[in-house]
Amino acid sequence: MPSRSKLIPGLLAVAAVMFAAAPFLIDAAPYEASMGLIQRIFYYHVPSAIVMFLSAFVCGIASAVYMAKRSPGADATAVSAAELVVVFGLIVLVTGPIWARKAWGVWWQWDARLTSALVLWLIFVSYMMLRRFAGAGSEMLAAAVGVFGMANVPFVYWSVNVWRTIHPNTNVVKSLSPEMRLPFAWCAVAFLILYVALLLTRLRLERSQMALEAAYAEIED
Amino acid sequence: MGFLQTVWTIARKDLVIEARSRELAYTTLFFAVSVVLVFSFSFVVEGVALTDAASGILWVAIAFSGTLALGRTFERERQADTLKALLLSPVERPAIYLGKLAGVLLLMLVVEAVVAPVVGLLFQAPIGRAPLLLVGLLMAGTLGFAAVGTLFAAMLIRAQSRDVLLPVLLYPITVPLVIAGVRGTAAILAVEPNLAVAQAWLSMLVFFDAVFVTLALWVFGPVMGE
Numbered sequence: 001m002p003s004r005s006k007l008i009p010g011l012l013a014v015a016a017v018m019f020a021a022a023p024f025l026i027d028a029a030p031y032e033a034s035m036g037l038i039q040r041i042f043y044y045h046v047p048s049a050i051v052m053f054l055s056a057f058v059c060g061i062a063s064a065v066y067m068a069k070r071s072p073g074a075d076a077t078a079v080s081a082a083e084l085v086v087v088f089g090l091i092v093l094v095t096g097p098i099w100a101r102k103a104w105g106v107w108w109q110w111d112a113r114l115t116s117a118l119v120l121w122l123i124f125v126s127y128m129m130l131r132r133f134a135g136a137g138s139e140m141l142a143a144a145v146g147v148f149g150m151a152n153v154p155f156v157y158w159s160v161n162v163w164r165t166i167h168p169n170t171n172v173v174k175s176l177s178p179e180m181r182l183p184f185a186w187c188a189v190a191f192l193i194l195y196v197a198l199l200l201t202r203l204r205l206e207r208s209q210m211a212l213e214a215a216y217a218e219i220e221d
Numbered sequence: 222m223g224f225l226q227t228v229w230t231i232a233r234k235d236l237v238i239e240a241r242s243r244e245l246a247y248t249t250l251f252f253a254v255s256v257v258l259v260f261s262f263s264f265v266v267e268g269v270a271l272t273d274a275a276s277g278i279l280w281v282a283i284a285f286s287g288t289l290a291l292g293r294t295f296e297r298e299r300q301a302d303t304l305k306a307l308l309l310s311p312v313e314r315p316a317i318y319l320g321k322l323a324g325v326l327l328l329m330l331v332v333e334a335v336v337a338p339v340v341g342l343l344f345q346a347p348i349g350r351a352p353l354l355l356v357g358l359l360m361a362g363t364l365g366f367a368a369v370g371t372l373f374a375a376m377l378i379r380a381q382s383r384d385v386l387l388p389v390l391l392y393p394i395t396v397p398l399v400i401a402g403v404r405g406t407a408a409i410l411a412v413e414p415n416l417a418v419a420q421a422w423l424s425m426l427v428f429f430d431a432v433f434v435t436l437a438l439w440v441f442g443p444v445m446g447e
Contacts, residue, residue, distance in 0.1 A: 067443045115396075122393040129389055134380035141376045144440045148369070148394050151436055 060150020
């Protein structure tokens with residue numbers, strides 16, 4: 001597919017330009033009064049978290065589709081999305097404590113949202129372990145974990161409102177000053193484009209692997 | 222044979238095996254009590270248990286011993302390939318799932334009936350303060366844990382390294398249940414008990430149970446191979 005092969009480098013180029021421009025936009029935004037420089041990690045932390053949750057949903061829906069229809073494409077999508085949950089989750093879990101050190105004075109708090117983000121990340125790490133170590137037929141088992149992982153996401157997202165918490169409220173994005181909104185939106189879009197590009201790349205790899213395995217099977221027959 | 226009758230037949234099969242060997246009941250129970258003992262070394266300072274330690278230890282013992290029971294229950298089915306026979310028999314998949322779940326649930330509840338008083342005894346926890354609420358929390362939490370555990374243990378039966386993968390998959394997914402169970406029990410056992418909070422956690426556990434059991438019923442069929 002020539003269109004697909006041009007799409008991925010195109011997306012990557014757009015993401016690269018946007019990420020290169022992001023520091024200038026963030027620099028132009030005003031300093032937050034109490035947090036100063038460290039507040040700026042927010043422009044990377046929150047978009048990564050958005051992409052992490054989005055990817056968890058992509059994995060869960062693809063897993064459910066695979067379970068219902070058994071299409072190899074859905075399974076490839078699920079495994080690609082699960083890997084990206086782990087990657088972007090790592091960014092969230094590294095940038096979060098750096099911010100927390102300044103804001104709360106500690107690296108980690110057993111706050112509801114932190115805990116649940118960590119739990120979500122662990123679910124998808126266990127998903128990857130299952131695929132890696134369970135041997136033949138692990139696709140269907142992994143799909144079950146993907147579905148349960150997605151079912152846990154609402155518990156994660158609404159936990160902030162159910163449990164008492166010290167994490168900034170979900171309304172913080174709405175309360176941003178207009179000068180901060182532009183770099184935030186810019187970074188969010190950049191992360192989304194990067195996510196789509198990575199997902200498509202990973203899917204292409206998965207498809208190639210499937211084709212390779214099919215070719216091997218054909219030779220052996 | 223009706224649906225419920227099938228469920229009961231499968232559960233009774235497991236319970237009869239267990240009643241004759243008593244292997245799982247003895248080993249799981251002993252393990253749970255050992256876990257309580259090991260934790261007491263960390264959480265009892267100068268003869269007094271730390272705040273909320275009792276409820277935490279109780280639920281950790283339940284989760285650990287439950288994992289042991291789940292693994293062993295399905296190891297039995299694997300050794301003689303009897304799960305395959307069960308799956309080949311002309312009964313609905315959800316009935317098989319619910320039958321296995323009922324067997325595991327009963328076993329875990331028996332273990333809890335012993336472990337909860339032991340925790341109460343060793344940590345001076347007033348477990349008789351709101352007995353119905355405590356039993357409700359234990360039953361709802363165990364149901365959710367066993368529901369996810371039965372599904373995962375069943376689907377891992379043909380997988381490699383299933384012994385390590387079961388806890389690896391089970392614990393992160395059952396975290397909401399464990400949090401609700403521990404916080405609810407702690408609200409009952411605290412020096413100043415707050416039964417309204419315990420009730421709120423109980424209703425949350427019932428909600429989790431509904432979600433997890435529904436999902437597991439839907440997933441069990443495709444996962445076990447149609």
